[in-house]
Amino acid sequence: MGKPNGPCWWCLKAVKWIPVVFILTVVFWSYYAYVVQLCYYAIESYVQKAFYLFFFHILFLLFLWSYWQTVFTDLGRVPDKFRIPPAEMEKLQQPVSEEAQRQILEQFAQDLPITNRTIKGAIRFCEKCQLIKPDRAHHCSVCGTCVLKMDHHCPWVNNCVGFHNYKFFMLFLAYALLYCMFIAGTSLEYFVKFWKGQLDGVGKFHLLFLFCVALMFAVSLTSLFFYHCYLILHNRSTLEAFRPPMFRTGKDKDGFSLGRYNNFQEVFGDNSRLWFLPVFTSLGDGNVYPVRSQHQVGSNTYNSMGSTQNSFGDGVTFPERLCDEDTHTLLGEPQRWGDEAELDSPPLSGSRSALLS
Structure with a gap:
């Protein structure tokens, strides 16, 4: 791939922008x-012109x-x-047994707010980034980093x-879909006139074009749009749709689902006036997510904006939301709130070898 900042590296970075340039050229x-x-x-009526131009x-x-x-938002860390x-x-890099490696990771992760595991039940570890993966985080080989709640890499x-x-x-x-549908609908009359x-x-x-x-x-x-609507309503990423997340109790494709409205709010936020504006309103911090009651570990409480308290061992506190789709709401009255504790922010994961996958 070439050295970072070398000629090949810059050439590769430039090539990656070709799809974006293509989209912008078409737009x-x-x-x-x-x-x-x-x-x-083509349009003679001034009223029709004004109407079309306003909505366009x-x-x-x-x-x-x-x-x-979407293009320029930083992935965070x-x-x-x-x-x-x-x-x-x-210790991990020494030629020790798989069980020894597992114990080292288990000991380090015992106070971390994680519920996801590998297929073998081990702690998810990224060898390249040298970190324990937060829940729903994965390593992107294209971006070269762990990405919080990674859905997919989009060229x-x-x-x-x-x-x-x-x-x-x-x-x-x-908005791309509405933009295309609006153009197709309002230009149909003139497309027909072209053929006549x-x-x-x-x-x-x-x-014509x-x-x-x-x-x-x-x-x-x-x-594509309606597929992602389905994913949002079920609180899954594209990766989780193909490989259900693994918990201590086993695989569960609905492990993060809190009910459709709460799932929607987790992505779009609880302020309905900002739902359809491209400003960040997603709930949480990207590191910790509420899980269904069967995956809970001990008792804890959660603040939807990223503050929670959950004690593990040495008096260390951290966040974890535990919800049951049928009996809890993400933001409504039934939710019980604990004392608030500030959390760190952003991104995610990678993979190791057989043990760490």
Whole structure:
């Protein structure tokens, strides 16, 4: 891959931006085709022009804002408390048995707020990042780091989709779909006129391609958008949909599900006025998530905005939410709140070998 900051490294980074440049090129061409060729030249009614341009620009700006946030939101970093100290790393790197490695990790992780395990029931450890993976975190080989609540790496945004930008990604899909549907719907009349030979000039080809491109993207975005709506309502990431998270009690694809409305709030927040704006409102800190009652370890309480208290051993306190889909709400009256304790923020995980997967 080449040395960091070397010629090959910079070349590879530049290549990764090609999909983003392609998307932006198509979007800005569509702006020209719609505003100039359709609204300015093809449409004669001023009322119709004003109506089309008003709604077009609202969708255009929301779409670009969401896309920008998805692309440029920082993935954050895993708090230092999850990182293995150098002395412990030396022990792990020595030719010791798998059971010895497991005991070292278990001892270090006993006071960490984690419930997920490997398939073998071991602590999830990232050898490359040298840290214990927070729940739902995974190592991205493309980004070269552990990503909190990693959903997938998306080449079209040249970024991972995870805890910090999942809401933005969903809004990007939603506004991109609405943008394409609006263009296809309002340009259909002129697409028909093109085939009837009622449009003249070079601009008619812009209108032809505008309708076809908008329709093509709308079709492809529809399945992706509704698939992620399904994932949100069930509180799963794309990775968790293919490989259910492992808990101490075994696999459970619904281990993080709190009920559809609470699952939605976990991504979009509890302020309904900000749900459809690309500003960060997701609940929690990305390191700790509420789990269903059967996965709870001891008694604890949780604050949806990232503050909780749960005592383990030496008087150390940390957060963990435990909820039952049928008897609790994420933010409503039935939730009992404990004393608040400030938490560290951001990102995530990786993988080791057979034991650590």
